[in-house]
Amino acid sequence: MPDLSTDTGGIRSPNPFWLASAPPANSGAQIQRAFDAGWGGAVWKTLGTPIQNVSSRFGGHTIGSVRGAGFNNIELITDRPLEVNLREITETKKRWPHNPIIVSLMVETREEWRDIIKRSIDAGADGLELNFGCPHGMCERGMGSAVGQEPAVNERITSWACEFSTVPVLVKLTPNVSDIVPHGMAAKRGGAHGISLINTIKSIIAVDIDRFVPEPRVGSLSTNGGYCGAAVKPIALHMVAALAREPGFGLPISGIGGVRNWRDAVEFMLLGSSTVQVCTEVMLRGYRVVEDMRDGLEEYMRSKGFGRVQDMVGKAVPAFSEWGDLDMNYETVARIDADRCIGCQLCVAACHDGAHQCIHPQEGTRVPRVDESECVGCNLCQIVCPAPGCITMERVDNGHRPATWNDHVSHGAALRPKKGAH
Amino acid sequence: MPARFPAERSETAFTDYKLPLLPAQAAVEAGRCLFCHDAPCITACPTHIDIPQFIRKIAGGNDRGAARTIFESNILGMSCARVCPVEVLCVGACVYNDLDEPPIQIGKLQRHATDRAFEEGWRFFEAGAPTGRRVALVGGGPASLAAAHELRRLGHACTMYERRGFLGGLNTTGIAPHKMKADRSVNEAEWVLAIGGVEMRTGAEVGRDVALADLEREFDAVFVGIGLGADSRAKAPGEDLPGVLGAVEWIERMKLGDAGLSGVRHAVVVGAGNTAMDALRELLALGVPQVTMLYRGTEETMGGYAHEWQAAKEAGARAEWRAVAGAFEGNGRLRRLRCMRVDAARAPVEGSEFALDADLALLAIGQSKLGAALAGLAGITVESGIVRVDAHGFTGRPGWYAGGDCANGGKEVVNAAAEGMAAARAIDRELAAGGGTGRRGATHA
Ligand SMILES: Cc1cc2nc3c(=O)[nH]c(=O)nc-3n(C[C@H](O)[C@H](O)[C@H](O)COP(=O)(O)OP(=O)(O)OC[C@H]3O[C@@H](n4cnc5c(N)ncnc54)[C@H](O)[C@@H]3O)c2cc1C
Ligand SMILES: Cc1cc2nc3c(=O)[nH]c(=O)nc-3n(C[C@H](O)[C@H](O)[C@H](O)COP(=O)(O)O)c2cc1C
Ligand code: SF4
Ligand code: SF4
Ligand code: SF4
Numbered sequence: 001m002p003d004l005s006t007d008t009g010g011i012r013s014p015n016p017f018w019l020a021s022a023p024p025a026n027s028g029a030q031i032q033r034a035f036d037a038g039w040g041g042a043v044w045k046t047l048g049t050p051i052q053n054v055s056s057r058f059g060g061h062t063i064g065s066v067r068g069a070g071f072n073n074i075e076l077i078t079d080r081p082l083e084v085n086l087r088e089i090t091e092t093k094k095r096w097p098h099n100p101i102i103v104s105l106m107v108e109t110r111e112e113w114r115d116i117i118k119r120s121i122d123a124g125a126d127g128l129e130l131n132f133g134c135p136h137g138m139c140e141r142g143m144g145s146a147v148g149q150e151p152a153v154n155e156r157i158t159s160w161a162c163e164f165s166t167v168p169v170l171v172k173l174t175p176n177v178s179d180i181v182p183h184g185m186a187a188k189r190g191g192a193h194g195i196s197l198i199n200t201i202k203s204i205i206a207v208d209i210d211r212f213v214p215e216p217r218v219g220s221l222s223t224n225g226g227y228c229g230a231a232v233k234p235i236a237l238h239m240v241a242a243l244a245r246e247p248g249f250g251l252p253i254s255g256i257g258g259v260r261n262w263r264d265a266v267e268f269m270l271l272g273s274s275t276v277q278v279c280t281e282v283m284l285r286g287y288r289v290v291e292d293m294r295d296g297l298e299e300y301m302r303s304k305g306f307g308r309v310q311d312m313v314g315k316a317v318p319a320f321s322e323w324g325d326l327d328m329n330y331e332t333v334a335r336i337d338a339d340r341c342i343g344c345q346l347c348v349a350a351c352h353d354g355a356h357q358c359i360h361p362q363e364g365t366r367v368p369r370v371d372e373s374e375c376v377g378c379n380l381c382q383i384v385c386p387a388p389g390c391i392t393m394e395r396v397d398n399g400h401r402p403a404t405w406n407d408h409v410s411h412g413a414a415l416r417p418k419k420g421a422h
Numbered sequence: 423m424p425a426r427f428p429a430e431r432s433e434t435a436f437t438d439y440k441l442p443l444l445p446a447q448a449a450v451e452a453g454r455c456l457f458c459h460d461a462p463c464i465t466a467c468p469t470h471i472d473i474p475q476f477i478r479k480i481a482g483g484n485d486r487g488a489a490r491t492i493f494e495s496n497i498l499g500m501s502c503a504r505v506c507p508v509e510v511l512c513v514g515a516c517v518y519n520d521l522d523e524p525p526i527q528i529g530k531l532q533r534h535a536t537d538r539a540f541e542e543g544w545r546f547f548e549a550g551a552p553t554g555r556r557v558a559l560v561g562g563g564p565a566s567l568a569a570a571h572e573l574r575r576l577g578h579a580c581t582m583y584e585r586r587g588f589l590g591g592l593n594t595t596g597i598a599p600h601k602m603k604a605d606r607s608v609n610e611a612e613w614v615l616a617i618g619g620v621e622m623r624t625g626a627e628v629g630r631d632v633a634l635a636d637l638e639r640e641f642d643a644v645f646v647g648i649g650l651g652a653d654s655r656a657k658a659p660g661e662d663l664p665g666v667l668g669a670v671e672w673i674e675r676m677k678l679g680d681a682g683l684s685g686v687r688h689a690v691v692v693g694a695g696n697t698a699m700d701a702l703r704e705l706l707a708l709g710v711p712q713v714t715m716l717y718r719g720t721e722e723t724m725g726g727y728a729h730e731w732q733a734a735k736e737a738g739a740r741a742e743w744r745a746v747a748g749a750f751e752g753n754g755r756l757r758r759l760r761c762m763r764v765d766a767a768r769a770p771v772e773g774s775e776f777a778l779d780a781d782l783a784l785l786a787i788g789q790s791k792l793g794a795a796l797a798g799l800a801g802i803t804v805e806s807g808i809v810r811v812d813a814h815g816f817t818g819r820p821g822w823y824a825g826g827d828c829a830n831g832g833k834e835v836v837n838a839a840a841e842g843m844a845a846a847r848a849i850d851r852e853l854a855a856g857g858g859t860g861r862r863g864a865t866h867a
Contacts, residue, residue: 261478261481261482262482262484263482263483285457286457286459288457288474288475289457289478291475292475292478292479292482292484292487295479295484295487295490295491296479296482296483296484296487299484299486299487388446
C-alpha cells in the first residue's frame with residue numbers, strides 16, 4: 001500500500017489533498033465534514049478584516065455540454081468575525097489533530113500581521129498561507145495581488161510573517177503576472193517555507209448579450225473576477241513547473257488550479273507539487289470528490305512502483321525544457337490506422353485549413369491519406385480525430401543527428417531540411 | 423470447484439441481450455453521470471453501492487478503484503451487473519429520468535468495471551484476524567455466499583452446506599441465459615470463496631444429511647439461505663403427463679443440459695411472473711414457433727416486470743388473459759390444455775371453455791417455500807413457509823439468522839446479497855457481545 005502522507009515546507013499531511021482557501025473551507029463545520037470525507041488538510045478561507053460581499057458573485061463557463069468547465073468569482077476574503085473563525089479553528093484541530101489546518105491571511109500593516117499571526121497560531125494553525133493573490137476587490141485596497149505583483153512588497157511582508165510565525169509560512173502567488181519566477185524568488189528571499197499557486201486569473205466570464213452587462217451581474221453593473229476551475233489547469237501547471245525548475249528556488253510547492261481528479265493531481269505532482277489544493281471541483285460536486293483522488297493516486301503509485309508521494313514529486317520537471325534545447329531533428333509524422341478510421345475527415349479539414357495541407361481524401365474510400373513527405377508532425381489531426389488510437393504520431397528515422405536550435409546558433413549544428421514550408 | 427457442466431448445453435445458444443459497453447462508450451456514459459448528492463440510484467440499489475463514486479472512478483480511468491467500490495458493498499456485483507432488473511432499481515431511479523434524457527446505464531457500467539476485475543484477476547479483500555468463532559451457512563446460493571464473504575472479512579470460520587454438487591443456487595440454475603450462463607455464476611462463487619477459510623460441504627442437505635441440532639451444537643451461529651423449493655403445481659387433472667413441467671425445473675434443464683424442445687410446436691406458459699417472462703423468451707429464442715402465456719389476471723395485474731413483458735412480446739409471445747387451465751390432456755403425452763375464462767374476482771365464466779393445442783406446458787405459478795424445515799426450532803417463526811426475520815436477518819432464536827429468498831419470499835439476487843451481508847454483520851455483533859447459539863455455553867435458554 002503506497003504511503004500518501006506528505007510534507008510541504010514542514011506541514012505534514014496524511015494525504016496530499018487540501019481544500020484551497022475558498023468557500024469550501026469557510027467554516028469549522030464544513031472543514032470537519034471534509035476531513036470526514038477524506039481530505040488531508042485545509043487552507044482556511046482567508047482571514048483579515050471581515051468584508052461584505054455582493055450578490056451575485058459567481059459565473060460559470062459552459063463549454064458544449066460541460067457546465068462549469070471554467071468558473072469565476074468576485075467574492076472577497078472571509079465575511080465572518082475573526083473570533084468565530086479562530087474558535088472554530090481550535091475546535092477543528094481538537095477533533096482532527098492529524099489533519100493540517102493552514103490559515104490563510106490578508107491584512108495590511110506590520111502590526112496587523114503580527115497580531116493576526118499570533119492569534120492564528122494560538123488558535124492552532126499548523127501553517128500560514130499569505131494571500132498575495134486575490135485579483136479583485138482586495139488589490140484595490142492595496143492587498144492581495146497588489147502585493148503578489150510587486151516582488152519588493154511581497155518580500156517585505158513575507159519577512160514580517162516569517163519573523164512573527166512559529167509555524168511554516170506558505171506564500172500564495174497570483175498568476176496575474178508576466179513571469180512567476182521573480183515573485184517566487186521574492187517570497188523565498190522573504191523566508192517563506194513554501195509556495196502555493198495559483199490563485200485566480202483576472203477575467204470576465206461572459207457577457208449578458210441582452211442586457212449588455214458582463215457577468216456575474218450585480219444590478220446593472222459587473223466587474224472583473226477571478227477565473228479558476230478545470231480550464232485554468234494548463235496555466236497553473238506551467239507556473240508550478242516554471243518555479244520547480246528554477247535553479248536556486250527549491251521551495252516546496254502546493255499546486256492549485258483546475259484539479260478535478262487524481263490524474264490532474266498526479267500531473268501537478270510530477271511537475272513539482274507535494275500537495276494539491278482544490279476549490280472549484282468541490283464547489284461543483286462536494287467533498288466526496290476526494291475519494292477518487294485518493295484511490296486513483298494510490299492505484300497510480302502502485303502501478304508505477306512509487307512507495308511514497310515524495311518519490312514522484314518533480315519527476316517530470318527535468319523534461320520541462322527551453323524551446324532552444326529541443327531536438328530540431330526529431331521528426332514525427334501522422335499515421336492513420338485505416339481499421340479504426342470512421343471517415344469523418346475532420347483531419348482533412350484541420351490539416352488543409354489549419355496546418356500544412358498534407359492529409360488528402362482518396363478515391364474510393366473515406367479513409368484519408370497522409371503525405372508523409374509533407375507532414376510536419378504538428379499533432380493537429382490527432383487532436384481532432386474522434387476515433388481513439390486511430391491517428392498516431394510515429395517517429396521517423398531521418399538519419400540526422402540530434403541538434404538543438406541553440407546548438408545550431410552556437411556552433412552551426414546541421415538541421416534537417418524544413419518540411420511543409422511550401 | 424470447477425464448473426463441470428456439459429460444454430454443449432441449450433443455454434449456450436444464447437447471446438447477451440444487453441451488450442457490454444466498449445471502453446470508449448463506458449468513458450462517455452460515465453462522463454454523463456451527474457454525481458448526485460444523496461443519489462437516488464444508491465437508495466434504489468438494495469446493496470447501496472456508491473454508484474456515483476464508482477462511475478466517477480470509471481470516468482477518471484480508475485476501473486480498479488471502481489470495482490473495489492462496487493465489491494465493497496456487493497461482493498456479487500459481477501453477476502448483479504448482468505441479472506439485476508435495473509429498470510426498476512438503480513436505473514429506474516436515476517434523475518435523468520426526470521429530464522428528457524436517457525438514464526445512466528448503471529448496470530452496464532458496473533459490468534464494465536467488474537468484468538475487468540475478473541479478467542485481470544484483481545482481488546481486494548482479505549480474511550480478518552481469526553476470532554475463533556464458527557458459523558454455519560445452510561445453502562450455497564447468493565445469500566449464503568455474500569454472508570460467508572463478509573463473515574470471513576470479519577474473521578469468523580465458516581462451513582457452507584449445499585445440497586447440490588455446485589454453488590450459486592438459482593443464480594446458477596435459474597437466470598435467463600441471455601443475462602448470464604451457469605458457469606459464470608459458479609466461477610463467481612469460487613472467486614468469492616477465494617478469500618479462504620470457508621469449508622465446503624457440497625452434496626450435504628441440512629435436515630437430511632446433517633441435523634439442525636448438530637449445527638446448533640457445533641457452531642456459534644447459523645445463517646440459513648436455502649432459497650425456495652420446487653415449482654408449485656396447478657392442482658389440475660393431467661398435470662403429471664409428460665410435457666407438463668415446472669418452469670424453474672425446465673429452465674434448469676435448459677441451462678445445465680438439453681432443453682428437450684425437439685418437436686415442440688406450441689408451448690404454453692402458465693403464470694405471468696418473472697419466471698414466466700423468462701420462460702417465454704427462452705422458448706422463443708430456442709425456436710419454439712408458438713408460445714402462449716396463460717394468465718388469470720390482466721396486463722395491469724401481472725407480476726412480471728413491464729419491461730420483461732415488452733421484450734417477450736417483441737420476441738413473439740402472445741397472451742391469453744383472464745384464463746386458467748382446467749385440465750391437461752393427451753394420450754401418454756400432453757396434447758391439449760382445457761382452459762376457461764375467469765372474471766375479475768377470478769371466478770370461472772360460464773360457457774367460456776376453450777382448448778389450446780400444446781405439446782409443452784410450463785407451470786410458472788410460484789415455488790414452494792422451505793421455511794417449514796426450521797419450524798421445529800423454538801423462537802423461529804415461519805409464516806406461509808417464509809422464515810420471519812428482522813431487518814438484520816435475525817430469526818428470534820439466538821445465533822440463528824436467515825436471508826435471501828427463504829426469508830423475503832422470493833426477490834432478486836441483489837436482495838439476497840444485501841440480506842446475507844447484513845446478517846453477517848449482525849452475527850458479528852451478536853458474537854462480539856457474547857451471544858450466539860450457545861455452543862460455548864452462552865447464557866440463554
Ligand atoms: C427462473 C428464475 C429467474 C430468475 N432471474 C433473476 C434475475 O434475472 N435477476 C435476479 O436478480 N434474480 C433472479 N431470480 C431470483 C434469484 O435467482 C434469487 O432471488 C436468488 O438466487 C436467491 O438467492 P438465495 O441464496 O436466497 O437462494 P437460492 O439461489 O435459491 O440458493 C439456495 C441454495 O440452497 C440450497 N439448499 C436448499 N435447501 C438446502 C438444504 N436443506 N441444505 C443444503 N442446501 C440447501 C439450494 O440447493 C440452493 O443452492 C430468478 C429466479 C428464478 C426462479
Ligand atoms: C468563490 C471563490 C473564493 C475564493 N476565495 C479565496 C480566498 O479567500 N483566498 C484565497 O487565497 N483564494 C481564494 N480563492 C482561490 C482558490 O483558493 C484557488 O486558488 C482557485 O480557485 C484555483 O483553484 P481551483 O481551480 O481548484 O478552483 C477563491 C476561489 C473562488 C472560486
Ligand atoms: S479524423 Fe480520424 S477518423 Fe476522421 S477521417 Fe481523419 S483519421 Fe479518420
Ligand atoms: S447491484 Fe444491481 S441494483 Fe445495485 S447498482 Fe448494481 S445493477 Fe444496480
Ligand atoms: S441518479 Fe443518475 S446521474 Fe445521479 S448519481 Fe445516480 S446514476 Fe449518476
